[in-house]
Amino acid sequence: MQSSSFKTLLVLLLTTTMACLQSFTIAGGEVFEIYLNNKLIISQAVHKPFTLQSLQLDKANKNDQLVIYYHHCGHTGKDRTIVIKDDKGNTIKEWKFADASGSKKGMTIPVKDLLQLEKNYSGSNLNIVYYAQQLPKGRALSAIRFNGKSTTWRMQQELWPVGNASFIRK
Incomplete structure (x- = not known):
């Protein structure tokens, strides 16, 4: 009787401990x-409340490098x-990146490419969107901000789809 009671108590204790840890x-x-x-x-995580931030480029120069890392459940995306x-x-504008290998997991974008967009799109609302095999519909990562002009986002329904985002110009 004592052995059966001990086993039951042990199983209950292990189950409770595992539930607490998880x-x-x-x-x-x-x-x-x-x-x-x-x-x-x-830096943003999907499991937390998401705030789309503006990428301020008014103090960037043409030699700067923007590097984006996106991790799908601990793995780097494909395509x-x-x-x-x-x-x-x-x-x-579009940049395609080879599948990551070794330490080459970041996606590097020359800031001069982004600064060139200001000439033709200074009055437009621009955003950076990431696509991968694991995320074929894309995910908006950031708005782009030139010369201190503020571009902010207001999400209408879901947090992530680009199609449901609207802009407010301040």
């Missing part, structure tokens, strides 16, 4: 980070693409 961990999840010249400027879109969803 409540503190998040399995997987998507995370992205944006660096400007090796300095982290934006990765970064696209600049206007507020109507039109693709303005």
Whole structure:
């Protein structure tokens, strides 16, 4: 009788311990980070409330490098693409990246490419969108801001789809 009671208590204790431990961990999840010249400027996780931030480029120069890392549940995506879109969803500029191998997991975009967009799109609302085999519909990562002009986003329904985002010009 004592042995059966001990086993039941042990199973109950292990089950409770496992349930408690799992409540503190998040399995997987998507995370992205944006660096400007090796300095982290934006970091977001999908499992947390998401705020789309503006990427301020008024103090950037043409030699700067923007590097974007996107992790799908701890793995780097396949067939990765970064696209600049206007507020109507039109693709303005596109960069395709090879599948990551070794330490080459970041997607590097020359800031001079982004600064050139200001000439033709200074009055437009632009955003950076990430696509991959794991995310074929894309995910808006950031709005682009030139010369201190503020571009902010207001989500209408869901948090992520680009099609449901609208802009407010301040």
